[in-house]
Amino acid sequence: MNDLGIFDELSEYIAIRMNSYREETHDGNWIEHKTHYDYDLWLIQSGTVRIQINGFEHTAAPGDVVFFYPQVPYAASTDEEGCRFIYVHFDYGIGGQQRILSDFPLSGIIPSVLIREEVELFSRSCRRMRERDNLAGNRLYLKACLTAVIAKIIELHGQDLYTGEFLQDKRPRKTEKNVAVLQPVFRYVFEHLHRPIKMNELASIADISEKYFISYFKKALGITPGQYIYQIRMNRARDYLYQKKYTIQQIAGLLGYPDPFTFSKAFKKYYKVPPSKFE
Template identity: 25%
Template structure:
């Protein structure tokens, strides 16, 4: 049985730190931006953007901003009943683990939903929070079962991903991505899909649509302006891509507002 204690979102806290202590609960850290430094049982561990860190109960732990630079992360504190099996092997291992999830953007959305639900008072809140937490832990357990990728493959895929994060608003050509790692276009596409679960072009569209969701809700830009800003010079094509990944038209998404769950973008 998993018992949630709290879910926190640290958003660029200037002097964030936790004192050195032996914790009596498990901690799941999901870093969204920047880096965070922990001392865990005498060992320094740096978790950065897109890292997920599991710190088990009875660990001696302290933490703080890396080099004094604020970061953004979700921190989930929870306990388990030692007499009730969870079905999640790593929870009973007593080891600190650092993960790289193929679907990290989806994990961000689930953490965001969990954070919101924990602070709400709607019916079935406890059941929904339990479901989200079990899903996150299941994703991590599945990640541990994957065959370990050679470091070279991970590095190649990370190189392509970093380029896409910086240039997703620009036209993306597979040939150019392949040249980044000095491999063929077919190899680059297959490699990226092996590591992250989808093609580079799909990932580009996901990033564009995710930003479109934010701009639709939090800017005064028109739909046509947003489409052009994100590299869709045909507004009708932007409409098709947006509906493909969210299930809604841009106008319908605005009407639903913050109630819309864009986590489906990364399934």
């Protein structure tokens, strides 16, 4: 599993909340100095936007996406022709961790050539909201389009096609809640699902005391280590069943369960049906 694999593995725990969205038009005199409480995306529609963060200047053109992290001050301005962009403020979390994205270098300007389809989708959805605000499903569709934009940014970084440059290796969050410390733990779980996994093993891998490990894990990821392991096992169980290559007894062994009964009980608790009837 790569470093961003947790977003796929824990997709059921992901919660996205749109706090506000709007289209803004500014003339050539526009200058803004701000710090946002939540995540902020700007989808540039026309003109040029200059962003200054941590002493560096960055330029966004039409079609680009500007991604700001919370609690990071910036200055924004435009040229003589002015600019127009759609902004959306949102929260994005896994479990109880509402700042999970801040542990990855995603904050920056995503070039239009890499994210054109998702930007067009979100922009059309915003226009539809303005024209037919009371239409059932509109806000849900807009949220789905925002999810697609964020997922694309994560995908681009996972493929080494994009790395945010706003923070210049500076992290806005405290290191004691940093997911990077747990990356070896994620890989270890992924490679040892075939047997029982003990907390002291994981604590040792993370170089954290066993007493503190569970608390650290939950602060960083938003769920407990036990919930994480259970989720990964259920993901793999689903994949194995879809492959139709293994018996239930074999799957139980592949996932570290002592017998088919124990596995079936855990599977039914999660999927609400026994593995024999899963489709």
